[in-house]
Amino acid sequence: MLDHSGFVVADLARSRRFYDAIARALELGTIDNGPNAFLLGKSAQEPIPYLWIGTSRPSYWAEGSRPGLNQMHFAFRARSPAMVDAFYRAALAAGGRDNGPPGPRQGAGDYYGAFVLDPDGNNIEACFRGVDFTRAEPEFSS
Template structure:
């Protein structure tokens, strides 16, 4: 869980398009965009913010919360369609915990982008 994540990207247009498409399954939309970059959110509680930079940032691992396993599956398909590289197909990762269902892709700047659902199949999502 996070309030906001801010990082620089080498190709603003490609990264903006990638994250909007890849995270469409959880309802990510543009909140605001201007001279300082873009703020996107899916829940009015947390934000993902990008800005153009010539610096080469260290790789990040961003994990987004899915309400169900279908969102994890949809994220993986959408992220690949948006130009991401597969880094782990949707599936259980029992070495983390019994119900850890996730998918991973590498985004335009080499960041490891994950979508994860922590509860058993069919159990309703409860946001804490």
């Protein structure tokens, strides 16, 4: 299981606006983690797992690393297709770029997801599992 992950961004304020927006859509939260970073997670009562997002150069970075050099992928679990839709709208409104609109993914069974690129080009996803696409056409909010 994931305990934490993180990545470096070029502009902390721009990234904070983006991640605050998608956190609200997914009913998550963000909290400052010093002047050069913030955390995204469930809550103060449930702090782990979390995603560290900051501008500090990690001690483990290889020579030549920089924000966005190696695209990261993170998938957030949503509680419904409507929450996936809200994530997508919030991400685009906060400066994200479309990388796959909300919908079922061919060959993925009961999976409904959306993909956006954050301001540094990292692929951020929200997904919901549990939709039976073999039955009646599901109704999703737009």
